Amino acid sequence: MSGQRWSVEVDREACIGSGMCAGSAPAFFELVDGRSRPLRAEVDADDEVLGVAESCPVEAILVRDVATGAQLAPEE
Amino acid sequence: MTEATTDGQPLPYPFGDGRQIDLEQRYAELRDTPGLVKVQLPYGRDCWLATRYEDARTVLGDPRFSRAAAVGPDVPRPNPEQPGDGGILMLDPPEHTRIRGVASRAFTARRVEEMRERTRALVERLVDEMVGHGAPADLVAHVALPLPVLVICEMLGVPFADRDDFQRWSSAFLSTTLLPPETVVEYGGALRDYMSELVEQRRAEPADDLISAMLRASDEQGRITRDELVTLAIGILVAGHETTATQLPNFVYVLDRERDQWDLLRERPDLVPRAVEELVRWVPLGVSSAFPRYAKEDVEVGGVLVRAGEPVLAAIGSANRDERVFPDADRVDVLRESNPHIGFGHGPHHCLGAQLARMELQEGLRALVTRLPDLRVAVADDELDWKSGMFVRGFRELPVTW
Numbered sequence: 001m002s003g004q005r006w007s008v009e010v011d012r013e014a015c016i017g018s019g020m021c022a023g024s025a026p027a028f029f030e031l032v033d034g035r036s037r038p039l040r041a042e043v044d045a046d047d048e049v050l051g052v053a054e055s056c057p058v059e060a061i062l063v064r065d066v067a068t069g070a071q072l073a074p075e076e
Numbered sequence: 077m078t079e080a081t082t083d084g085q086p087l088p089y090p091f092g093d094g095r096q097i098d099l100e101q102r103y104a105e106l107r108d109t110p111g112l113v114k115v116q117l118p119y120g121r122d123c124w125l126a127t128r129y130e131d132a133r134t135v136l137g138d139p140r141f142s143r144a145a146a147v148g149p150d151v152p153r154p155n156p157e158q159p160g161d162g163g164i165l166m167l168d169p170p171e172h173t174r175i176r177g178v179a180s181r182a183f184t185a186r187r188v189e190e191m192r193e194r195t196r197a198l199v200e201r202l203v204d205e206m207v208g209h210g211a212p213a214d215l216v217a218h219v220a221l222p223l224p225v226l227v228i229c230e231m232l233g234v235p236f237a238d239r240d241d242f243q244r245w246s247s248a249f250l251s252t253t254l255l256p257p258e259t260v261v262e263y264g265g266a267l268r269d270y271m272s273e274l275v276e277q278r279r280a281e282p283a284d285d286l287i288s289a290m291l292r293a294s295d296e297q298g299r300i301t302r303d304e305l306v307t308l309a310i311g312i313l314v315a316g317h318e319t320t321a322t323q324l325p326n327f328v329y330v331l332d333r334e335r336d337q338w339d340l341l342r343e344r345p346d347l348v349p350r351a352v353e354e355l356v357r358w359v360p361l362g363v364s365s366a367f368p369r370y371a372k373e374d375v376e377v378g379g380v381l382v383r384a385g386e387p388v389l390a391a392i393g394s395a396n397r398d399e400r401v402f403p404d405a406d407r408v409d410v411l412r413e414s415n416p417h418i419g420f421g422h423g424p425h426h427c428l429g430a431q432l433a434r435m436e437l438q439e440g441l442r443a444l445v446t447r448l449p450d451l452r453v454a455v456a457d458d459e460l461d462w463k464s465g466m467f468v469r470g471f472r473e474l475p476v477t478w
């Protein structure tokens with residue numbers, strides 16, 4: 001996984017503002033006006049990002065491998 | 077001003093015994109009092125209480141607060157037993173994220189939506205059976221309890237036939253003072269043995285259920301140990317039925333009292349999802365705020381400096397009545413549009429079953445307003461059979477007519 005870059009997006013329409021991602025992975029997500037937003041659009045590969053993306057109750061967090069474009073979360 | 081902020085003496089807490097649906101009046105005063113208040117629960121040390129929406133969200137969602145630190149005899153709590161170890165509500169990220177991730181995909185909005193049709197058919201059948209029994213009938217026994225128990229049994233892969241046993245044992249986790257501590261230990265152990273055995277059965281013979289899926293995460297991916305799996309499955313089984321089973325009768329009771337709101341739903345069942353959000357906001361399900369968060373460093377909350385190592389409780393029921401966020405907050409308004417309530421919590425521990433509970437409550441309420449539009453509570457207020465000595469407020473039985 002080392003060296004990989006991932007893109008992180010939040011679908012703010014779908015987000016229900018549970019605060020799960022921002023509370024669990026504050027280095028990557030923050031709540032703005034009650035909805036989540038990634039702090040950075042691109043990050044070094046990190047299990048923490050994948051973990052919370054998989055746990056989002058409405059699957060609003062989209063993580064992709066920048067090089068290949070492959071969708072890493074949510075699981076399709 | 078309350079005495080708590082002037083003489084430093086903690087207020088005895090909770091503010092009532094929960095034998096009423098209305099939020100205890102004390103919270104409204106506290107929301108308008110600057111700072112946080114110190115309270116004393118029946119067991120453990122004194123504790124800060126956050127009653128405003130913004131402050132409650134900070135306590136629940138800010139990573140400077142920890143649940144894992146809430147261990148030992150000092151932890152403020154409404155029940156005599158010391159907090160046990162291992163439950164998902166006792167963990168901090170990243171362990172929490174790892175464990176929760178093993179189950180969370182089964183609880184996404186998308187997966188829950190796939191269960192809606194079957195749940196609808198199930199509720200219809202339960203309502204038919206209640207009608208067949210004839211009025212008055214107990215809404216809890218006929219509809220509100222079997223609904224979530226059937227759903228969670230099917231989802232997890234727990235035999236519905238065992239419900240009398242596991243419901244009795246579950247009460248160990250739902251009791252504050254209802255059960256003596258020896259019984260809590262005994263029932264907790266019995267439920268653990270039961271679940272361990274079930275998990276072993278699934279390992280020998282996997283099925284299309286959540287226990288089997290979690291076993292794959294355990295055996296194939298090593299994401300979770302067998303012990304953690306059993307604990308998680310118990311947590312889901314316990315949290316997955318009592319809450320919904322208590323809330324649906326609470327909703328019916330509130331809508332019976334606010335009859336214009338029931339009538340609105342009768343005419344416009346399409347409002348049911350909004351009504352469910354409004355009622356989850358309005359009904360203060362917890363008798364007492366529970367599960368304090370410990371500050372990992374000094375944190376300012378509501379104008380008070382909470383020192384590292386101090387516990388704070390978030391009063392969810394009170395936060396949901398904060399006028400700063402919900403205009404006319406004490407009114408039940410099924411037309412309310414913006415409703416960012418925290419009835420399912422907030423932050424890392426935001427209810428795992430929130431989407432499932434929403435769906436169950438929506439289908440339950442929809443079936444009742446459409447099939448039994450003249451549904452009424454059949455007993456006077458002073459004859460209501462309130463639960464007591466439990467974490468949640470609601471009815472042991474709720475006789476209804478239609």
Ligand code: HEM
Nearest residue numbers: 164165315316319320323367419420421425427428429433
């Ligand atoms: C009306 C129904 C329900 C309400 C009002 C409700 C409310 C809540 C609240 C407020 C919390 C957070 C507690 C805290 O942070 O201190 C929570 C957590 C939790 N709920 Fe629910 N709940 C409901 C139904 C369910 C259902 C159906 C399940 C089934 C699977 C469930 C499973 C859980 C679990 C496992 C947690 C702990 C999550 C964690 O620690 O990450 N709940 N619930």
Ligand code: SF4
Nearest residue numbers: 015016018019021056
């Ligand atoms: S976990 Fe999902 S729903 Fe919750 S705040 Fe993050 S993006 Fe929004």
